Amino acid sequence: MPKIHLLLFLLLLTSGIWSAEESCSRGEERPKRYLLYDVNPGEGFNLRRDVYIRIVNLVRRLSQSDNWVLVLPPWGNLYHWRSMARGTFFPWRTFFDVHSLRRWINVVEFEDFVKANGPTIQQAYILQHYAEGWQGNWEEKYDERPCINQHAFKFSSTYLGRAETILHDEYGGTWYWAARRSMRFSDTLRQEAAQFRQRFLNSDDAKDGTEMTEDWRDMKPARRAGRGGPYISVHLRRMDFINARREEVPSLKKAAKQINQILKKHNVTTVFVASDAPLNELEELRGLVSGSVVWYEPSNEVLEVGGDGAVAIIDQIIAAHARYFSGTYESTFSFRIQEEREILGFPEETTFNRLCGKNPKCEQPAKWRIVY
Template identity: 45%
Template sequence: MADVAHCWGFLLLVAIILTFTCKTVGEDDLDDLAFQAGNQQNVQFGPAKKMRYLLYSINPGEGFNLRRDVYMRVANLVKLLNEKEPFTLVLPPWGRLYHWKSNIRQLQLPWSHFFDIDSLARHVPVMEFEDFLKVNRKPEIDIIYYLQRFKEGWRDGKWEERIEFRDCIDDTGFKKDKDGRWRWWFWGYEQVYGKKFSCVSLQLEYKGLVPFLMKNADSTVQSIFLGRAEKLTHGSHSEWSKEWWTARRSMRFAKRLRDVGDKFRLENLNSTDETDQTVLDPDWRTMRRERGTAVGGPYMAVHLRRLDYKYAHKENVPSIPHAAKQIKKALKKNKLDVVYISTDAPDDELDELRRELKGVTVTRFERTKEALNEYKDGGIAIIEQWICAHARYFMGTAYSTFSFRLHEEREILGFSPESTYNCFCGTGKDTCDQPSKWITKYE
């Protein structure tokens, strides 16, 4: 009888295990999406802790490279939130931006089109917006916090950290429908709505938002949306901090775009990672490069902003002849005779630059119709950045976020400050202030 009782006890245990481990196929599919959000969790949570989601938007007028900077702020916010509860960062789809001038359709582009999602997820759990809609089962967001300035400005003319619920100052774009749902354009996903909405005035580093969210978004709130997330600042976690650089190092470009840039370098610039000493480690977390270890390809790279910069920053933007003069001087100094040009200059100015650089081999990645359809404006910008990042010597445009991001890329690859932090001087100036020199820091 004892043996029979033991056998029945064993069978009961097996039944209990199966009951708690078996799910329907549909639930498994959704769990797979949730786990794809990231393969790195620093904190282990018990089964009672349900995954929560942080979404965000940015001022529509902001450019591609500034949006990358805002991503780093929000990603590091999610990293801090994960020390409290499990959060996944939902990535806002890309759409047409001011500097994307082509006529091709560019709407609801996923982050995977431009960046390596697995690389991002080694920093914090991330998820595409469309995957969030599948996991969430309903096209709804629990709470929307629209971030704004304080109407009265700084107190006594001094900046101080503070955050308060306030009446909305400007037109937020969010409207309440007849059913009490908060509507916004949500990147063209018209079915999406918010259940609750508040305007929040703040002067705050992103880390200061953690206690606010933990206090005001209780356990019933699964999804939180931050409108105008650029209002958050890096503060003490800016370019000189380990936290900032960790987020930045995770932002590797999509491999297919890097491959296009590498192919161009090989065929047009006699440049490979092996000869340039710029081979990437498979995992950015293990990659540590000393400054000056990267050699770079036998060419100079130039980022020359024109268009709106000729008016917004005219004291820092040279005429075409003066730009050519500075390029030739840098080529001679570095014993190079090939220059790669990345510019938004119109064709007539580019033709003028080529004439001014007579005797110099000038090359660029052509924005053909086929390339634009395949990679989009943002993808071509990344291909150009990747090519510029591997040059033996780089010269950029002052105050341009495109050039800023290139400085960082070259720091990560191990280039020397002397070959990286250079910018054009305005017309009539032979010398001018050069970019600040940041150094990569590791956690």
């Protein structure tokens, strides 16, 4: 899929296309400049978290010469968020610790930006693919061209549409992991997950070796020291993946067979399952697994606080704290759990795994190791 490299876009923003403000005199604080962005409405929650890392490091580079602030786009109705009423939006503080985000770059909630500046922007860049395609010769490039689709904006600041088009500058590098580590979940959701772990999985951070410092910048744990709770976890993606990746996604019987093998290998009797499967499939899986099968069921209070987004994060926190994790092929949900486990310091062999589909000896995920 055609993309634009983050550094190429940085050149665009600082080129003659962009009219920069005059520099301040020595000792004066530079005026704030705001960057807003959006993502293709069809993209899911966990891909949007990855796009945030791309944008946040773009803003960090821009902030080396100007006083830039990133405006956080509210979370709206996404494909997998079925419990939300149409038109419902959540600020970032619902899901993430915004103070933690600010330890990497300056960010502001969209609603606070509008209150302070009004609903206007000075410039809008809509990132789009090439109308003629790439004709078999992909390369990193950009051009200023007329919009393929018509856009109407009456927005002081700069707006980026379709920000998922931007590529990472250094995927898996120091800046990537700094931005990713800053994305700590909100205290409310972490506490909910901790209570579930204690109640149903006999798991807590002190026993599991997963305690974290208040400031993520101070945390450099002994590598591979995380033990995890006395359970394994599995992300079992179903729904659209059953057809879209039918060779790679196991049937319930094949999933259960692999889960039983993992339970025996790690000498535990409980598996936590994070899945988009309907309840009847989860019950069927429970009947096929030799141990105890547990999944998280949100209360009405949790759904009121953060809807399906809150449930997704709580699932990921619980799954990330297991003694062993196995995910689903090419699922960004599984990728995010693996990242959480890297941050917590789990051994690689207990983290970068996936359930096999048709081929019982499938290729396992690439190991994206944390860099400080």
